[in-house]
Amino acid sequence: MSHSIPLNATHNPRARSWLESANQIDCDFPIQNLPFAVFRRRGAAEQFRGGVAIGDQIIDLAALARSDLFGATAGAAHAGAAQAAAGIRAGALPSLNALMQLGSQVLSAVRDALFESLLTGSPLQSGLQHCLVAQRDAEFSLPAQIGDYTDFYTSIYHATAVGRMLRPDQPLLPNYEWVPIGYHGRSSSIGVSQQCFRRPIGQRLPPGAGQPVVGPSRRLDYELELGVFVGEGNAAGAPIPMADAEAHVFGMCLLNDWSARDLQAWEYQPLGPFLAKNFATTVSPWIITLEALAPFRVPFVRPEGAPAPLPYLDSPGNRDAGAIDIRLEALIQSATMRERSEPPHCLSSTSYRHAFWTIGQLITHHTVNGCNLRAGDLLGTGTQSGPTPAEAGSLLELSRGGSRTIQIGANEFRTFLEDGDSVILRGWCEKSGAVRIGFGSAEGKVIEGSSPV
Ligand code: MN
Numbered sequence: 001m002s003h004s005i006p007l008n009a010t011h012n013p014r015a016r017s018w019l020e021s022a023n024q025i026d027c028d029f030p031i032q033n034l035p036f037a038v039f040r041r042r043g044a045a046e047q048f049r050g051g052v053a054i055g056d057q058i059i060d061l062a063a064l065a066r067s068d069l070f071g072a073t074a075g076a077a078h079a080g081a082a083q084a085a086a087g088i089r090a091g092a093l094p095s096l097n098a099l100m101q102l103g104s105q106v107l108s109a110v111r112d113a114l115f116e117s118l119l120t121g122s123p124l125q126s127g128l129q130h131c132l133v134a135q136r137d138a139e140f141s142l143p144a145q146i147g148d149y150t151d152f153y154t155s156i157y158h159a160t161a162v163g164r165m166l167r168p169d170q171p172l173l174p175n176y177e178w179v180p181i182g183y184h185g186r187s188s189s190i191g192v193s194q195q196c197f198r199r200p201i202g203q204r205l206p207p208g209a210g211q212p213v214v215g216p217s218r219r220l221d222y223e224l225e226l227g228v229f230v231g232e233g234n235a236a237g238a239p240i241p242m243a244d245a246e247a248h249v250f251g252m253c254l255l256n257d258w259s260a261r262d263l264q265a266w267e268y269q270p271l272g273p274f275l276a277k278n279f280a281t282t283v284s285p286w287i288i289t290l291e292a293l294a295p296f297r298v299p300f301v302r303p304e305g306a307p308a309p310l311p312y313l314d315s316p317g318n319r320d321a322g323a324i325d326i327r328l329e330a331l332i333q334s335a336t337m338r339e340r341s342e343p344p345h346c347l348s349s350t351s352y353r354h355a356f357w358t359i360g361q362l363i364t365h366h367t368v369n370g371c372n373l374r375a376g377d378l379l380g381t382g383t384q385s386g387p388t389p390a391e392a393g394s395l396l397e398l399s400r401g402g403s404r405t406i407q408i409g410a411n412e413f414r415t416f417l418e419d420g421d422s423v424i425l426r427g428w429c430e431k432s433g434a435v436r437i438g439f440g441s442a443e444g445k446v447i448e449g450s451s452p453v
Contacts, residue, residue, distance in 0.1 A: 039285070143229070148377045345409060395416050
């Protein structure tokens with residue numbers, strides 16, 4: 001059984017909205033996208049609530065729930081109306097966990113209902129117009145209460161490049177091609193785009209030194225990743241098979257796993273990342289559903305010579321369409337560039353299609369031991385680096401371990417991040433025969449650390 005979502009009317013590339021900004025070429029949020037976030041009017045004394053992006057606007061799900069536009073009166077006309085109404089009521093809350101837990105059928109019913117009501121000529125246009133808030137007037141919060149956060153390591157190109165710096169003779173450890181490597185991260189320091197954090201302080205071992213020193217990290221880095229929000233959870237002891245895995249995914253966002261490489265190098269053995277990564281993680285406000293991503297699925301292909309996954313991590317659907325062609329890029333803007341109004345500098349770009357493990361495999365592997373995932377849990381894909389060095393998703397790789405400087409502006413160079421630097425992640429999907437959809441952006445800034453301990 002194929003587990004990828006088939007294309008339907010909501011993917012029609014000719015569909016247009018009565019909201020003109022949604023029909024602009026290069027708009028991130030056309031009627032075929034409809035991603036979710038949690039927002040309120042900036043600075044207003046009002047509750048955060050769920051919203052859906054369309055063009056340059058947000059459909060306020062709390063206002064929509066109050067309007068009863070998809071309630072009793074619409075019930076007769078719409079087969080999925082009861083499910084859609086339940087989903088919209090759940091989406092009106094200050095976090096999306098309740099909507100996430102309702103599962104992929106309800107999510108799809110909400111998408112159908114919103115799509116129909118946004119189409120040119122919809123009789124619901126005037127009612128829905130009263131539920132719009134301009135994105136430029138909004139501020140965002142984390143879209144969910146994230147109970148648990150797991151970060152994986154799904155790019156074999158990243159794993160090999162980093163491994164080569166540590167172990168030139170054996171860059172890739174023998175387990176990599178068999179088990180999706182991950183670690184349990186920390187959810188308390190995950191922030192939404194515009195997150196600002198202090199340079200972390202910690203222990204590092206200076207080259208040639210006999211003992212470590214403590215102080216601000218000198219090798220602060222970003223990691224270009226995608227996040228996967230879990231939808232309906234599973235009971236403890238009830239693993240999710242590959243055929244069902246994607247039905248437990250709510251959607252995807254951009255994720256920057258900020259990393260202090262000098263702290264990491266000293267602390268990572270034998271239990272893996274700890275203080276080098278748990279001081280800040282930045283996600284984009286918008287969560288793109290797997291249904292919106294359906295036109296951009298591509299076959300799951302591994303580099304030549306790599307073994308096939310074990311049977312529990314394999315399925316026909318995963319082979320046919322387990323991967324997704326999500327274009328990704330990372331940009332940097334220094335304090336000087338901001339002062340001079342210089343645009344951000346693009347550090348690298350790649351695609352999520354190169355990942356060695358798919359979303360379905362991450363969900364299935366995470367639960368194979370009986371571990372229970374809960375609605376709102378966040379999985380990181382790990383740094384996404386493509387096959388060539390120019391497609392690397394971190395400064396560690398782009399600077400060859402800090403041995404090479406990168407020009408980012410007229411007179412500015414970097415090996416690692418400096419105070420005042422912003423990193424901006426962007427993502428989008430495009431191909432002929434489909435309407436381009438975007439992820440928006442995830443932006444974060446590092447500022448000077450507090451005084452050394
Ligand atoms: Mn990471």
